[in-house]
Structures are given as C-alpha cells and as structure tokens.
Amino acid sequence: MAGVMIMVLLCLSAGTMLGVQGEDPYLFFTWNVTYGTRSPLGVPQQVILINDQFPGPNINSTSNNNIVLNVFNNLDEPFLLTWSGVQQRKNSWQDGVLGTNCPILPGTNFTYHFQVKDQIGSYIYYPTTGMHRAAGGFGGLRINSRLLIPVPYADPEDDYTVILNDWYTSSHATLRKYLDDGRSLARPTGVLINGKNAKGDGKDEPLFTMKPGKTYKYRICNAGIKNTLNFRIQGHTMKLVEMEGSHVVQNVYEALDVHVGQCFSVLVTANQAPKDYYMVTTTRFNKQILTAKGIIRYTNGKGPASPELPEAPVGWAWSLNQFRSFRWNLTASAARPNPQGSYHYGSINITRTIKLVNSASREGGKLRYALNGVSHVDPETPLKIAEYYGIADKVFKYNTIKDMPSAKIGKVVTQPNVLNQTFRNFVEIIFENHEKSMQSYHLDGYSFFAVAIEPGTWTPEKRKNYNLLDAVSRTTIQVFPKSWAAIFLTFDNAGMWNIRSEMWEKTYLGQQLYVSVLSPELSLRDEYNIPDNALLCGKVKGLPKPKPYTI
Structure with missing residues (x-):
C-alpha cells in the first residue's frame, strides 16, 4: 500500500501543477478489485468488491473534471470497467469494453483517464468482462453542475445514490458456465437495494435519513442484468x-x-x-415477483415502517405510458446533449436509417443472441486498436449486416459485428424486438433522442408519431415485447463505440455491435491518440506505435 500512496501523492502533485496551468480540476482514485464474501440474500457467497465495498464506491465529480482512476485487478480473471452513459468525447480508448480495450490481466493494473463534460446527471459503472457484472463491481457515478451552470431546482439537503439490481446466489463463474454450455439463465434469486434487502425484523439499519421538511435528491439506477425494476417509497411521491x-x-x-x-x-x-419508511423495488413483467426493501428513517423518527407495502403497477402498457410522459426540459440551462443546445433535432435531415432486429438461435446446440443475424464475438485484438494500427482487415470486416434486414432473420452468423458510420451524419436507429421478453439497449459515447416506442413492427409511416420537439436525450432505451423503439443522434464523436443489450446474458452471447466513426482528417481536433499506457494484446502486441494524429 505504501507504493500506492506514493503514486497517489505524485499524481496529486502533478494535478496541482497542471491546475496552475489553467487545466480543469483533476480527481484521483485508486481502486483495488478483489473477491470477498457477502450475504446479500442471507446466503454467504463470493462477490466482487472495490476497495472492500459492495456495491462499489461512488464517483462524485463535477462537470469538466478530469478523472484519473487506477484499477488494480486482484481477481483471477481479466477485468474491465465501463463508465455507462459518460460521453468520453474523442476518447473511446477509455470506454472499458473489449472492442476498444485489452483487459486488465490478473495481478496487474491500468489507469483510466477521461474527462466528464457538461452532462450533469446520474450514471453507473460496471464490469464488462465475462459475467462479472452479476457478482458486483458496480456503483454510482455523479456529474454535478459547476457553480456557473444553474440547475432547474433548489439545492437538496443531501444527495443519495440508490443502486437497484437483480441478484443470483450462483457465482458469476457458474452463470458463465451455464451460458457457455448453451443454456440460458433462470430467473434471479432476488433483488437488492444498495446490496441489501431489509428483513423487517426491527433490526435493519436505515440506508438513508431525512430531516423533517427537507427535500433530498435520490439517484436511482438499475445495475442489474435481466429485470426491469419498479421503485417507490412508502407514503412519498417523487418529482423526476x-x-x-x-x-x-x-x-x-x-x-x-x-x-x-x-x-x-x-x-x-x-x-x-x-x-421509518420503506423504499421498495420489485421485478416487472414476470410471473414470479421478487421484492426488496430498504429503510429511510426520519431523524426524529418514532416508529417502524408499516409492513403494508405500496403496490407495483401491472402490465407493460403502464410502463409505456410512463415513457410517453417523459419530456426534455427545454428551459433548463444545463444538462445538454451533443451537439450542445440541439433544440431543433426534429428538423435535421436524416442521412441514414438503421434497423436492428434482435434474434436468438440454438443452431449447433449452443444458444446465441444476434442483431440482424450476426452474433458478435470479441476478437483477441480489440477492434479499435486494430483499426488504429492499420490492420483492421486482419481482424474484422465492416458492415457485415444490412441497414434494413429482411422480414425474417435467417441463419445466425458468429463473428465481429462492426458498422462503419460517416462522421457527423444524423442517423435514425430503430430497435425492433420480435421476442416475448423485454429489451434495453445502450449506446456508448453518445446521447440520443428517444423519439418513439410503440407496439408492433416499424414502418416509415410510423415517423408521423415521433416526438420531434422535446424527446429526452439519454443513453439507454427500453424496447417492450413485440415492439420497437426509435432514436435520433448525430455521430459526431469519433471512435469505436459499443451498442449493446443491457440484458447481460444476451450481450455475453453476442447481442451487441460496434460503430466505427472515423474522422476524415485523422486529427487531434476530432480524436485523441492511443494513450501511452494503453494495454496491447493480440496481433498488435510488440508492434511499433503508428504515427500519431496531429492538429
């Protein structure tokens, strides 16, 4: 640990000197990733800890902060973390997915370095290797507003992070073996709130406290791997x-x-x-309903929480109507998507429409999930690194799927799935879900306008139902069973970016792809060079670095 402390002090010294030169502030973190034993559902089991915490520590940052985070992998397997929703401008090198990064090998470390921009809000981080996400290693990431950028509400008395997730008592290695053997995952064992489930026996400690009459911010995130979770607070309403x-x-x-x-x-x-009052979360869209509770205690509280829990809604039509009630705040002076101040997205001409249809296959006795008939596999050489080193043709092929697939998806092909996208094009993406289960999709590196979700199949005529005025700009969108969702975005962030199902067994078994967005100028104005500390593996290991980009 002495070496770690010396490194942190040196980094702090360097950050201080950089600050003198007028750079934005630096935040430094050292994380030790280890296995540990916890009993989230009353059964001792192996979990993944960060600095001995489950869930992991919060990253509390302010817009424009530079994050320098040194991760020591003390597991027995390669490991990576992604910063879900944080738009790392020009910097897919720090994305923490296997298409852009070589994994951190056991017993080694890697330092992430990225800047959080003016995307004031609530996010999560989690592992992207294997089925590690099912064992822990996740936590909250806040980006607060700088003093010069007001937010459209008064400062709360306090700010709390609420991490919801479904949970298996089987280990991540066991779950991965199920998938590798061709099986799908069964229903989770239970659900958790900040790694716990209150027993209601009068001995539970509160997760949060509130002073009477005060207003608090709760940042509620679903870090699970399979289930939509409904959240409510006994006796209280929530202002979104x-x-x-x-x-x-x-x-x-x-x-x-x-x-x-x-x-x-x-x-x-x-x-x-x-x-006392219960926070309550329950699984949705399943016959078997799993519930978790966590206590909120008033500071002058004089009684236990009522055992009568508020009921969860029923059916996905309720959830669809809730989505339709979400509207972007056009009067707020903060939390802008890229390009910043893009109020008139509805009047921009679409240059390309891509429809992504999910499917499943058991050909050859192995379960695989796919998008447009291609089930993605990660090559030994990360896609972005192969592209940067000029050997992409030896590792993968571009555009192996069609923008508009045929009505019936044929045989599933297992290979790297990479789309080539023109820099700064304004694109429409349709996610079409032909299955009977929920889907949730995430796009790294961007916010997009979630313009529509509707039942049935998509046709161009459905565009008349789009919200072209105040659709929320976000990073993740759900797709209900036998339904579709439409998003708009400008591909103005150069790099190699992952589109994936958030249902992690589906991601692990191929329901993801990458979008290569190359700047024609290959300029530092559009994309950073590969970091000096980048881990190299596969076909590029030992090769000299290519000529760097310049201004």
Missing part, C-alpha cells in the same frame, strides 16, 4: 428532475419503472409523520 444527463419536465410520480442500465434523479420531500 433528470435522467441520464438530461433535465426533464418535473412531473410527480408514485412509482417509476427503471429498466436495466437506466438512471433517474428524483426529489423527495420529508413531509410525512416522523418514523
């Missing part, structure tokens, strides 16, 4: 103010469906009788 980096019209809700990978920020006022 932000989701995934965008401030929204401040509607009041009694319950919120939080789909896998999504985050919401709500304001809750302590305006009820002084006692």
Whole structure:
C-alpha cells in the first residue's frame, strides 16, 4: 500500500501543477478489485468488491473534471470497467469494453483517464468482462453542475445514490458456465437495494435519513442484468428532475419503472409523520415477483415502517405510458446533449436509417443472441486498436449486416459485428424486438433522442408519431415485447463505440455491435491518440506505435 500512496501523492502533485496551468480540476482514485464474501440474500457467497465495498464506491465529480482512476485487478480473471452513459468525447480508448480495450490481466493494473463534460446527471459503472457484472463491481457515478451552470431546482439537503439490481446466489463463474454450455439463465434469486434487502425484523439499519421538511435528491439506477425494476417509497411521491444527463419536465410520480442500465434523479420531500419508511423495488413483467426493501428513517423518527407495502403497477402498457410522459426540459440551462443546445433535432435531415432486429438461435446446440443475424464475438485484438494500427482487415470486416434486414432473420452468423458510420451524419436507429421478453439497449459515447416506442413492427409511416420537439436525450432505451423503439443522434464523436443489450446474458452471447466513426482528417481536433499506457494484446502486441494524429 505504501507504493500506492506514493503514486497517489505524485499524481496529486502533478494535478496541482497542471491546475496552475489553467487545466480543469483533476480527481484521483485508486481502486483495488478483489473477491470477498457477502450475504446479500442471507446466503454467504463470493462477490466482487472495490476497495472492500459492495456495491462499489461512488464517483462524485463535477462537470469538466478530469478523472484519473487506477484499477488494480486482484481477481483471477481479466477485468474491465465501463463508465455507462459518460460521453468520453474523442476518447473511446477509455470506454472499458473489449472492442476498444485489452483487459486488465490478473495481478496487474491500468489507469483510466477521461474527462466528464457538461452532462450533469446520474450514471453507473460496471464490469464488462465475462459475467462479472452479476457478482458486483458496480456503483454510482455523479456529474454535478459547476457553480456557473444553474440547475432547474433548489439545492437538496443531501444527495443519495440508490443502486437497484437483480441478484443470483450462483457465482458469476457458474452463470458463465451455464451460458457457455448453451443454456440460458433462470430467473434471479432476488433483488437488492444498495446490496441489501431489509428483513423487517426491527433490526435493519436505515440506508438513508431525512430531516423533517427537507427535500433530498435520490439517484436511482438499475445495475442489474435481466429485470426491469419498479421503485417507490412508502407514503412519498417523487418529482423526476433528470435522467441520464438530461433535465426533464418535473412531473410527480408514485412509482417509476427503471429498466436495466437506466438512471433517474428524483426529489423527495420529508413531509410525512416522523418514523421509518420503506423504499421498495420489485421485478416487472414476470410471473414470479421478487421484492426488496430498504429503510429511510426520519431523524426524529418514532416508529417502524408499516409492513403494508405500496403496490407495483401491472402490465407493460403502464410502463409505456410512463415513457410517453417523459419530456426534455427545454428551459433548463444545463444538462445538454451533443451537439450542445440541439433544440431543433426534429428538423435535421436524416442521412441514414438503421434497423436492428434482435434474434436468438440454438443452431449447433449452443444458444446465441444476434442483431440482424450476426452474433458478435470479441476478437483477441480489440477492434479499435486494430483499426488504429492499420490492420483492421486482419481482424474484422465492416458492415457485415444490412441497414434494413429482411422480414425474417435467417441463419445466425458468429463473428465481429462492426458498422462503419460517416462522421457527423444524423442517423435514425430503430430497435425492433420480435421476442416475448423485454429489451434495453445502450449506446456508448453518445446521447440520443428517444423519439418513439410503440407496439408492433416499424414502418416509415410510423415517423408521423415521433416526438420531434422535446424527446429526452439519454443513453439507454427500453424496447417492450413485440415492439420497437426509435432514436435520433448525430455521430459526431469519433471512435469505436459499443451498442449493446443491457440484458447481460444476451450481450455475453453476442447481442451487441460496434460503430466505427472515423474522422476524415485523422486529427487531434476530432480524436485523441492511443494513450501511452494503453494495454496491447493480440496481433498488435510488440508492434511499433503508428504515427500519431496531429492538429
């Protein structure tokens, strides 16, 4: 540990000197990733800890901060972390997925370095290697507003992060073996709130406390791997103010469906009788309903929480209507998507439409999930590194899928799935879900406008139902069974970016792809060079670095 402390002090010294030169502030973190034993559902089991914490520590940053985070992998397997929703401009090198990064090998470390921009809001981080996400290694990431950028609500009394997730008592290695053997995952064993489930026996410690009459911000994120989770607070309403980096019209809700990978920020006022209250989360869209509770305690509380829990909504039509109630706050002076201030996205001409249809296959006895008939596999050489070194043709092929697939997806092909995208094109992407289960999709490196979700199949005529005025700019979108969702975005962030299902068994078994966005000028104005500390593996190991980009 002495060596670690010396390194941190040196980094702090360097950050201080950089600050003198007028750079934005630096935040330094050292994380030790280890196995540990915890009993989230009352059964001792192996989990993944970060600095001995489960869930992992919060990253509390402010817009324009530079994050320098040194990760020591003390597991027995390669490991990576991704910063879900954080738009790393010109810097897919720090994305923490296997298409851009070589994994951190056991017993070694890697230092991430990225800058959080003016995407003021609530996010999560989690592992992207194997099935590690099912064992822990996840946590909250906040981007707060700088003093010069006001937010559209008064400062809360305090700011709390609520991590929801479904949970298996089987180890991540066991779950991965199920998938490798061709099986799918069964239903989770239970659900958790910040790694716990209150027993209700009078001995539970509160997760959060509130002073009477004060208003608090709760950042609610679903870090699970399979289930939509509904969240509510006994006796209290929630005023929604932000989701995934965008401030929204401040509607009041009694319950919120939080789909896998999504985050919401709500304001809750302590305006009820002084006692304990339960936060409640339950699984949605399954016959078997799993429930978890966590206690909120008033500081002058004089009684236990009522055992009568608020009921969850029923059916996915309720959830669809809730999505339709979400509107971007056009009067807010902060939390802008890229390009910043893009109020008139509905009047920009679409240059390309891509429809992504999910499917499953058991050909050869092995379960695989696919997009447009291609089930992605990660090559030994990360896609971005191969592209940068000029050997992409030896590692993968571009555009192996069609923008508009045929009505019936044929045989599934297993190979790297990479789309080539023109820099700064304005694109429409349709996610079409032909299955009977929920989907949730995430796009790294960007916010997009979630313009529509509807039942059935998509046709060009459905564009007349798009929200072209105030759709929320976000990073994750759900797709209901036998339904479709449409998003708009400008591919103005050069790099190699991952589009994936947030249902992690589907991602692990191929339901993802990468979008290569190359700047024609190959200029530092558009994309950073490969970092000096980048891990190299596969076909580029030992090769000299290519000529760097210049201004």
